[in-house]
Amino acid sequence: MKLINKSILTAVITLSTASVYYAQQVQDTVQKSKDIDEVILRGVTDIAKDRKTPVAASTIKAAQLAERLGNQELPEILNTTPSVYATKSGGGFGDGGLTIRGFESRNIAVMVNGMPVNDMEGGAVYFSNWTGLSDVTSTLQVQRGLGSSKLAIASVGGTVNFLTRSADMKRGGVIRLGVGNNDYLKTSFSYNTGKSKDGVSASFLMSRQAGGTYIENTDYESYAYFFALGYEINKKHNLQFTVTSAPQWHDQRTFAPTIQNYINYNPDHDGTPYRRYNSDFGYYTDANGNKVALANRSNYYAKPVMMLNWDWTMNEKSKLSTVLYMSNGRGGGTGELGRVGGKGITDFYDTAGHFNYDAIFAANAAVNLNTAGAGSTLVRRSNINSHNWYGILANFQHKINDNWNFSIGTDDRYYYGYHYQVLTDLYGASGYKDAANKNITAPRIVNALYDYKKLSWNPFGGKMAPAEDQVGYSNDGEVLWYSGFAQVEYTKDNLSAFLQGSVSNQGYQRIDNYVVDGSTLKGQTVNTKTGFKNLFGYNIKGGANYNINEQHNVFANLGYYSKQPFLNTVYPSNQQLINPTLTNEKISSAEIGYGFRSAKFSANVNVYRTQWKDRWLRKTNQTFTLPDNSTVTGYAEINGITEVHQGVEFDGVYKPNRFLEIQGMFSWGDYYYKGNASVAAFDDNNNPVTLAGASGNELYLDKVKVGGSSNNSIPQMTASLGLTVKPVKDLNIFGTWRYVGKLYSTVDPGTFTNVSAQERGVLKLPDFNLFDVGFSYKIRLQNEAQYFTIGANVYNLFDKIYISDSATSIFGTDKITANNDPDKGKTYEEAGRMYNGVATGNRAYFGFGTTWAATLSFNF
Numbered sequence: 001m002k003l004i005n006k007s008i009l010t011a012v013i014t015l016s017t018a019s020v021y022y023a024q025q026v027q028d029t030v031q032k033s034k035d036i037d038e039v040i041l042r043g044v045t046d047i048a049k050d051r052k053t054p055v056a057a058s059t060i061k062a063a064q065l066a067e068r069l070g071n072q073e074l075p076e077i078l079n080t081t082p083s084v085y086a087t088k089s090g091g092g093f094g095d096g097g098l099t100i101r102g103f104e105s106r107n108i109a110v111m112v113n114g115m116p117v118n119d120m121e122g123g124a125v126y127f128s129n130w131t132g133l134s135d136v137t138s139t140l141q142v143q144r145g146l147g148s149s150k151l152a153i154a155s156v157g158g159t160v161n162f163l164t165r166s167a168d169m170k171r172g173g174v175i176r177l178g179v180g181n182n183d184y185l186k187t188s189f190s191y192n193t194g195k196s197k198d199g200v201s202a203s204f205l206m207s208r209q210a211g212g213t214y215i216e217n218t219d220y221e222s223y224a225y226f227f228a229l230g231y232e233i234n235k236k237h238n239l240q241f242t243v244t245s246a247p248q249w250h251d252q253r254t255f256a257p258t259i260q261n262y263i264n265y266n267p268d269h270d271g272t273p274y275r276r277y278n279s280d281f282g283y284y285t286d287a288n289g290n291k292v293a294l295a296n297r298s299n300y301y302a303k304p305v306m307m308l309n310w311d312w313t314m315n316e317k318s319k320l321s322t323v324l325y326m327s328n329g330r331g332g333g334t335g336e337l338g339r340v341g342g343k344g345i346t347d348f349y350d351t352a353g354h355f356n357y358d359a360i361f362a363a364n365a366a367v368n369l370n371t372a373g374a375g376s377t378l379v380r381r382s383n384i385n386s387h388n389w390y391g392i393l394a395n396f397q398h399k400i401n402d403n404w405n406f407s408i409g410t411d412d413r414y415y416y417g418y419h420y421q422v423l424t425d426l427y428g429a430s431g432y433k434d435a436a437n438k439n440i441t442a443p444r445i446v447n448a449l450y451d452y453k454k455l456s457w458n459p460f461g462g463k464m465a466p467a468e469d470q471v472g473y474s475n476d477g478e479v480l481w482y483s484g485f486a487q488v489e490y491t492k493d494n495l496s497a498f499l500q501g502s503v504s505n506q507g508y509q510r511i512d513n514y515v516v517d518g519s520t521l522k523g524q525t526v527n528t529k530t531g532f533k534n535l536f537g538y539n540i541k542g543g544a545n546y547n548i549n550e551q552h553n554v555f556a557n558l559g560y561y562s563k564q565p566f567l568n569t570v571y572p573s574n575q576q577l578i579n580p581t582l583t584n585e586k587i588s589s590a591e592i593g594y595g596f597r598s599a600k601f602s603a604n605v606n607v608y609r610t611q612w613k614d615r616w617l618r619k620t621n622q623t624f625t626l627p628d629n630s631t632v633t634g635y636a637e638i639n640g641i642t643e644v645h646q647g648v649e650f651d652g653v654y655k656p657n658r659f660l661e662i663q664g665m666f667s668w669g670d671y672y673y674k675g676n677a678s679v680a681a682f683d684d685n686n687n688p689v690t691l692a693g694a695s696g697n698e699l700y701l702d703k704v705k706v707g708g709s710s711n712n713s714i715p716q717m718t719a720s721l722g723l724t725v726k727p728v729k730d731l732n733i734f735g736t737w738r739y740v741g742k743l744y745s746t747v748d749p750g751t752f753t754n755v756s757a758q759e760r761g762v763l764k765l766p767d768f769n770l771f772d773v774g775f776s777y778k779i780r781l782q783n784e785a786q787y788f789t790i791g792a793n794v795y796n797l798f799d800k801i802y803i804s805d806s807a808t809s810i811f812g813t814d815k816i817t818a819n820n821d822p823d824k825g826k827t828y829e830e831a832g833r834m835y836n837g838v839a840t841g842n843r844a845y846f847g848f849g850t851t852w853a854a855t856l857s858f859n860f
């Protein structure tokens with residue numbers, strides 16, 4: 001209720017502000033002028049051009065985002081793009097996952113106006129930090145494969161580039177209101193001043209959305225702000241400044257429950273899975289006797305980004321584009337810490353599959369911290385993952401003659417990441433006794449709390465928690481990145497070609513504030529600071545496009561990357577020792593394509609192959625079965641992986657007349673591991689563990705299908721067919737059918753430790769079909785610049801029950817091994833514990849059921 005009241009207040013303020021701007025009715029001082037290109041980095045942003053750039057690309061415009069995204073996750077708008085799979089993952093706000101050609105987001109270059117935003121320590125992209133992009137993006141382009149970017153970035157699977165508003169920068173504004181399932185409510189207001197006769201222009205946006213998702217107890221609150229100021233000094237110099245952020249908090253579901261638990265905890269007890277089930281929260285009883293929901297897993301973050309862009313047109317042939325940027329992110333994710341009475345939080349589930357916080361509070365209250373040992377209370381902590389990030393991008397372009405162009409530039413960055421734990425809820429305890437800091441001889445009691453729902457609005461980031469409030473661990477990652485790139489382009493008649501190369505050095509240093517300087521670890525002396533480990537990398541790629549005539553074109557590209565590994569590869573196992581097998585990852589890729597264009601029909605066909613060697617992978621949140629059939633949670637580190645990703649893609653659009661448009665897409669892939677790898681497993685305290693059935697450290701992967709690196713799955717066949725009907729002017733009615741097949745579970749390190757598991761392969765999940773429908777209608781006023789737009793979308797129209805992601809590979813012929821299971825020793829098939837052909841012991845995420853969203857906007 002509080003969320004709704006806040007949103008109503010936001011809407012009132014928004015409408016009031018809008019009325020002030022609307023009442024001004026001032027005339028633009030410069031007629032027929034082009035408005036500010038809102039920090040579109042034309043010299044740095046490498047946008048693929050149709051029938052010219054030799055890459056496979058798909059482009060989505062702002063109108064489609066506004067019309068069809070609704071309350072979906074931002075990446076889901078790409079689901080009708082070939083070889084793209086975007087899911088809601090655990091179902092929390094902004095927690096969605098994205099794969100392109102079988103590669104996950106940490107190996108997809110995600111960029112905003114040409115600025116890379118992948119985390120510099122591990123390559124991850126957290127879309128909850130970028131929800132405001134849906135309001136300010138004018139163009140979203142996906143380049144599959146190595147892409148056309150000149151930067152030294154890890155675009156193994158592809159490049160996703162969000163270009164903020166440029167084409168819609170005429171004077172005017174938009175007020176928007178959105179509602180949807182589970183109390184979804186969004187309000188936003190944006191306004192553009194247009195460019196004055198002095199060359200000054202500005203644009204800003206404010207928005208707020210709140211509510212919950214389809215999953216139990218996934219409330220959230222998110223804001224977004226965007227401000228841009230442009231100044232065209234003269235015809236040669238243009239300055240533009242932008243600041244944007246989307247501070248948010250959201251309760252999560254990060255653990256994939258077993259299918260059996262989805263069935264067991266269905267309130268209807270009808271033998272079907274309760275798709276909304278969330279095992280990461282519970283209830284406590286307040287002073288008035290009311291049951292109150294309390295999340296154990298939550299995420300909160302604010303990642304403000306500031307950019308200053310300077311475009312200098314030196315002469316008719318030469319131009320220099322320079323971008324300075326800063327991003328100081330603050331936030332983290334919550335979860336349990338410690339044990340009480342020898343029990344962890346999963347020992348406190350009630351009969352409905354939720355945490356019994358009353359029992360936890362009572363157990364904690366009985367602990368005397370003065371006499372108890374370290375970690376003897378069960379509390380909620382936050383894993384802080386904050387950073388300070390500064391960078392400069394510069395690109396010089398020169399036109400040699402009508403046929404030849406070249407560009408040269410640099411991409412330099414400095415990154416400092418802060419990683420430590422603080423407390424967010426004591427769960428009824430008087431504090432938490434911590435002994436993790438080896439620089440302090442005696443354990444200390446900590447009881448300072450941090451409220452994760454208190455959002456950060458400081459565009460410069462803000463301060464860190466003091467050392468006396470930190471528990472568990474405290475380590476920092478420091479990255480120095482400097483690179484150079486160059487590109488030559490040739491264009492003549494129907495032929496266009498490019499050759500690009502880049503070199504980079506990445507220096508990594510790990511700083512562990514809980515390590516004693518001069519201490520010994522595995523026979524080596526370690527210190528708080530490791531010193532920088534410098535790694536050299538490079539890439540080279542090229543391609544050509546030939547327009548046979550006005551309808552037909554063909555293209556080809558190929559490339560090779562020597563890619564530096566991530567920080568946790570350089571310093572594995574959360575320790576201060578350099579990986580003895582450290583080596584660059586090698587990626588080679590080749591692609592050919594064909595395009596057809598006519599007045600009514602357009603289509604593209606691509607064939608590609610990518611090989612990725614010497615990959616190192618860390619899989620967290622793992623549950624391992626030990627030789628005695630007991631289980632332990634921890635993480636696995638896999639070394640020496642080789643993957644092959646190859647496939648065919650098709651996309652097309654048919655417009656038989658002005659009333660009808662048909663869009664289609666099909667992709668078929670073959671993604672598999674080549675050869676075996678080695679694995680090391682550790683529990684949550686960094687202790688090595690031996691896995692049940694393992695004969696050594698070899699992971700038998702040869703010819704096994706590629707799955708995700710976490711609780712996610714990767715499909716190898718997708719298709720979609722869309723229909724848009726325009727019966728009258730300004731009315732769009734649309735529907736989409738989408739198919740996902742050859743969907744494989746993730747590779748479980750605890751399973752593939754023997755040859756028999758390799759021969760059986762990874763679990764294949766059931767195929768599924770989904771249908772979405774929607775409409776939008778413009779109501780124009782007498783003034784053509786003023787109009788209302790109403791729209792609505794229904795997702796998963798027929799309420800299809802399907803598994804979108806799976807974290808394990810348990811087959812029906814596998815035996816049930818849990819010591820406390822009454823069916824121990826039977827196979828899942830013998831015990832009748834199968835759901836839609838899948839053993840119910842598998843941990844999985846079900847896709848959302850039917851959801852909906854509706855919007856009303858006013859443009860003026």
